[in-house]
Amino acid sequence: MTASAPAPFKKRVDGGAMAFRVIVALSYLFLLAPLLIVVVIAFSSNQYLSFPPEGFTLRWFAELPQQAGFMQGLQTSLITASAATLIVLVIGVSAALALDRYDVPGKAALSSFFLSPLLVPTIVIALGLVLVLGPLGLTNTYESIVLGHIGITLPYVVRTTLMSLATSDTSCEEAARVLGANAFTVFRRVTLPIIRPGVIAGGVIAFIVSFDEAVISLFVAESGRPTLPVQILRYVEYSADAAVAALSVVLIVFSAVVVVVVERLMGLKRTLA
Amino acid sequence: MTAVKLTLDRLTKQYRAGLAPAVDRLDMEVEEGHLVALLGPSGCGKTTTLRMVAGLMDPTAGRIVVDGRDITATPVHERGMGMVFQSYALFPHMDVAANVAFGLQMRRVAKSKQTELVRNALDMVKLGHLASRHPKELSGGQQQRVALARALVVEPTLLLLDEPLSNLDAKLRETMRTEIRSIQRRTGATTLFVTHDQDEALDMADRIAVMNGGLIEQFGTPADIYERPRTRFVADFIGRANLFEASVAAASGTGSKGETVYRIDVPGIGTSEAIGEAGLEGSQRTVLVRPHRVQVELGAQPGGLTGTIENVSYTGDALGYSIRLGDVLLQVERHTADGTIPARGEQATVRWAAEDAYVLPEEVRAP
Numbered sequence: 049m050t051a052s053a054p055a056p057f058k059k060r061v062d063g064g065a066m067a068f069r070v071i072v073a074l075s076y077l078f079l080l081a082p083l084l085i086v087v088v089i090a091f092s093s094n095q096y097l098s099f100p101p102e103g104f105t106l107r108w109f110a111e112l113p114q115q116a117g118f119m120q121g122l123q124t125s126l127i128t129a130s131a132a133t134l135i136v137l138v139i140g141v142s143a144a145l146a147l148d149r150y151d152v153p154g155k156a157a158l159s160s161f162f163l164s165p166l167l168v169p170t171i172v173i174a175l176g177l178v179l180v181l182g183p184l185g186l187t188n189t190y191e192s193i194v195l196g197h198i199g200i201t202l203p204y205v206v207r208t209t210l211m212s213l214a215t216s217d218t219s220c221e222e223a224a225r226v227l228g229a230n231a232f233t234v235f236r237r238v239t240l241p242i243i244r245p246g247v248i249a250g251g252v253i254a255f256i257v258s259f260d261e262a263v264i265s266l267f268v269a270e271s272g273r274p275t276l277p278v279q280i281l282r283y284v285e286y287s288a289d290a291a292v293a294a295l296s297v298v299l300i301v302f303s304a305v306v307v308v309v310v311e312r313l314m315g316l317k318r319t320l321a
Numbered sequence: 322m323t324a325v326k327l328t329l330d331r332l333t334k335q336y337r338a339g340l341a342p343a344v345d346r347l348d349m350e351v352e353e354g355h356l357v358a359l360l361g362p363s364g365c366g367k368t369t370t371l372r373m374v375a376g377l378m379d380p381t382a383g384r385i386v387v388d389g390r391d392i393t394a395t396p397v398h399e400r401g402m403g404m405v406f407q408s409y410a411l412f413p414h415m416d417v418a419a420n421v422a423f424g425l426q427m428r429r430v431a432k433s434k435q436t437e438l439v440r441n442a443l444d445m446v447k448l449g450h451l452a453s454r455h456p457k458e459l460s461g462g463q464q465q466r467v468a469l470a471r472a473l474v475v476e477p478t479l480l481l482l483d484e485p486l487s488n489l490d491a492k493l494r495e496t497m498r499t500e501i502r503s504i505q506r507r508t509g510a511t512t513l514f515v516t517h518d519q520d521e522a523l524d525m526a527d528r529i530a531v532m533n534g535g536l537i538e539q540f541g542t543p544a545d546i547y548e549r550p551r552t553r554f555v556a557d558f559i560g561r562a563n564l565f566e567a568s569v570a571a572a573s574g575t576g577s578k579g580e581t582v583y584r585i586d587v588p589g590i591g592t593s594e595a596i597g598e599a600g601l602e603g604s605q606r607t608v609l610v611r612p613h614r615v616q617v618e619l620g621a622q623p624g625g626l627t628g629t630i631e632n633v634s635y636t637g638d639a640l641g642y643s644i645r646l647g648d649v650l651l652q653v654e655r656h657t658a659d660g661t662i663p664a665r666g667e668q669a670t671v672r673w674a675a676e677d678a679y680v681l682p683e684e685v686r687a688p
């Protein structure tokens with residue numbers, strides 16, 4: 049503030065800009081505050097989940113491998129999320145390909161059908177699954193979780209793949225066909241490499257969403273195959289120490305690393321923009 | 322005797338029922354080794370025709386015959402065509418060598434043979450040194466050459482080019498014209514070349530098919546198309562043209578190439594001479610005179626058609642006149658040999674040798 053007094057008009061604009069920045073900063077703080085508190089608690093030496101910390105320790109992290117529930121939940125989550133991701137990639141990419149490249153009847157209806165799970169509350173899907181799978185004796189299995197997660201992650205894969213397809217030049221595929229490639233070879237050698245960023249982005253999102261999902265897992269497989277989020281829920285029901293906060297930090301770091309690595313390799317942001 | 326390579330037999334494409342066909346009962350025969358230009362304004366059905374030949378699109382009716390074999394139902398990847406797309410359509414994730422090798426891989430050519438063929442093809446288009454570049458690291462002209470090498474390396478049954486020069490700047494376009502033509506001659510690849518640029522077609526093609534509204538208006542050599550257009554559309558589309566209606570009177574002789582020389586009567590202007598097909602006496606026809614074939618003298622002179630100069634344009638090499646003859650505004654172009662530039666409003670007399678005016682065989686179309 050060493051410059052001479054600014055003109056009144058300019059001052060008012062600066063005031064507005066400053067207010068805007070403050071609001072943005074506060075909004076971020078509001079959104080991130082819970083995360084920050086979880087991170088702080090993970091390192092806190094308090095015996096129970098509480099704030100503020102009386103001292104700092106790494107013992108909650110050291111205890112994690114001893115928590116059989118967490119480890120088992122992690123295994124279930126990794127298996128179901130991987131399976132759901134692989135299956136949803138096959139279904140989602142095929143669906144997107146059909147919607148974008150072929151004259152399928154009822155294209156608009158199909159496209160909204162594939163994107164609709166985004167609009168239906170997860171709890172409704174979960175309830176529906178229990179009502180269908182229960183009588184068939186299929187609850188509390190890996191398959192039941194995978195099935196539910198396929199449903200909720202499909203829209204993401206279809207979306208990201210459709211976006212990649214929309215920006216790619218179909219004449220490359222035609223050129224390959226003219227050069228002697230059959231439909232499958234065209235897909236493997238030309239289409240897939242070109243839309244790879246969108247497919248990978250969809251896969252990463254599907255994996256994270258599935259890995260993170262609690263409601264469906266809770267409904268369809270709580271007793272038989274509890275996933276990690278379900279185990280976390282159970283844990284906080286019965287215990288009140290900071291191990292769960294330490295686990296949360298591990299998961300945050302894990303997700304962030306996945307996103308950063310993919311972003312570095314593929315330009316995730318570009319494919320989502 | 323040359324062999325017929327490609328026959329289109331009443332080839333038709335109607336995109337939707339009720340819509341006028343985009344390509345309408347097209348008949349054409351292409352000789353082995355020829356470069357044939359499909360020439361016409363935008364939307365006349367050139368690309369549609371080419372894509373049907375490639376197999377990228379099914380015809381509504383008609384047949385495509387190559388080397389005497391009906392390939393209408395053969396799927397695209399079994400036709401063995403080579404195609405260069407307007408956008409080049411290079412595979413962005415492969416380097417230049419891999420792009421060119423793609424068709425050879427599909428044909429299961431041995432690896433070592435592939436390397437050799439790719440090298441030869443890239444040398445042919447003078448890109449041997451860029452084999453490991455990716456398409457986005459190449460200029461438009463270089464991409465164009467890669468696309469050409471990729472199409473030719475498989476020794477295609479037919480080479481199909483869809484406006485391959487339209488994305489290049491004017492200077493490069495000229496160079497690539499010559500280059501494509503010389504490569505095409507060397508490889509002997511029978512070629513269909515789509516263009517809307519008449520200069521390109523006249524310069525490069527052995528035969529030109531002038532298309533209009535899904536129909537072929539005329540199929541012939543560049544000289545035929547230019548000198549002996551069959552329709553007003555062709556005369557107007559190719560080169561600059563004076564076109565006016567005249568009554569064809571009695572035949573008065575025979576031209577140097579056996580055409581009939583007619584006396585023609587241009588209503589309200591006078592009489593002159595023109596050549597044309599036999600049997601046009603007593604009909605109403607359109608007459609074509611190219612601007613640079615008109616001779617012009619200043620003042621009213623006997624034995625010609627006299628009019629008034631309405632406009633003069635001087636471009637250094639050439640002098641252009643617009644001369645008003647009754648209802649007709651005749652465009653005339655002369656070399657600036659004698660240095661005098663006439664003024665607007667002066668009288669001038671035009672005349673032409675009978676062989677420089679052509680009576681179109683097409684009947685005058687009702688307006």
Ligand SMILES: Nc1ncnc2c1ncn2[C@@H]1O[C@H](COP(=O)(O)OP(=O)(O)O)[C@@H](O)[C@H]1O
Nearest residue numbers: 336337343361362363364365366367368369370
């Ligand atoms: N996929 C399509 N669906 C409907 N009409 C089309 C399609 N492609 C082209 N047409 C129409 O067919 C006609 C010929 O098109 P095209 O062959 O692309 O012309 P050109 O290549 O000579 O410019 C045009 O009127 C165009 O609008």
Ligand SMILES: [Mg+2]
Nearest residue numbers: 364367368369
């Ligand atoms: Mg076209």
